[in-house]
Amino acid sequence: DAKTTQPNSMESNEEEPVHLPCNHSTISGTDYIHWYRQLPSQGPEYVIHGLTSNVNNRMASLAIAEDRKSSTLILHRATLRDAAVYYCILRAFGEYGNKLVFGAGTILRVKS
Amino acid sequence: DVKVTQSSRYLVKRTGEKVFLECVQDMDHENMFWYRQDPGLGLRLIYFSYDVKMKEKGDIPEGYSVSREKKERFSLILESASTNQTSMYLCASSLFSPRGYEQYFGPGTRLTVT
Helix, strand or coil: CCCCECCCEEEEECCCCEEEEEECCCCCCCEEEEEEEECCCCCCEEEEEECCCCEECCCCEEEECCCCCEEEEEECCCCHHHCEEEEEEEEECCCCCCCCCCCCCEEEEEEC | CCCEEECCCEEEECCCCCEEEEEEECCCCCEEEEEEEECCCEEEEEEEECCCCCCEECCCCCCEEEEEEECCEEEEEECCCCHHHCEEEEEEEECCCCCCCCCEECCCEEEEEC
16 A cells, blocks of 8 residues: 655644645555544544545545645634544555555644 | 444453444445554554455454444454453445545444453
8 A cells, every 4th residue: 555644743723724735655546545534532534535636525625736746635714623633545446445544644733 | 314333332341252343334335344443553454345245354354353244234253352452443334436435434432351
């Protein structure tokens, strides 16, 4: 499995945008980029995923570099409820098991 | 609303006991997964299943087995519980697709083996 690198922690102010970076320099052409988050005392929750183009959904936006060696999860207006561990994961196309390999993630703290 | 449920939130067992952790999903998903989560080690995949009666080993299958007799239910079995299996256990499910669909996670079972 290709490896991802994320900062251990980040801090943000409430109501401000947050940009969570992820490096994946060994990504292959068929790897999808997935983001999950885990709120305290809960199981992980899907946020967004993409392959090459930038993606938007109701939770966040995913910006993917042109060479695909890095990506950024964007929370447009952080709230206290967004405080969580955010995981950037690569998943290879074609694996029937849809297996995800979680790294350590980034702890996001949101200040009021 | 999608739902993955796990049989217990907290469980305490003794060393050597046989332990069953149950997971049920109501989304008609083909894939189901069992992970464990430990501080400093993140989530690690134990086993997964892509169909009834089918199973594949994940990264840390030793000391565990699984059973999938019905599509909606995936059981994790600790044949003889040991203290190093004290952990948070998370079940997940997803549709089958090479493109990759999101996994839905249950709330977790915190297992303590004494």
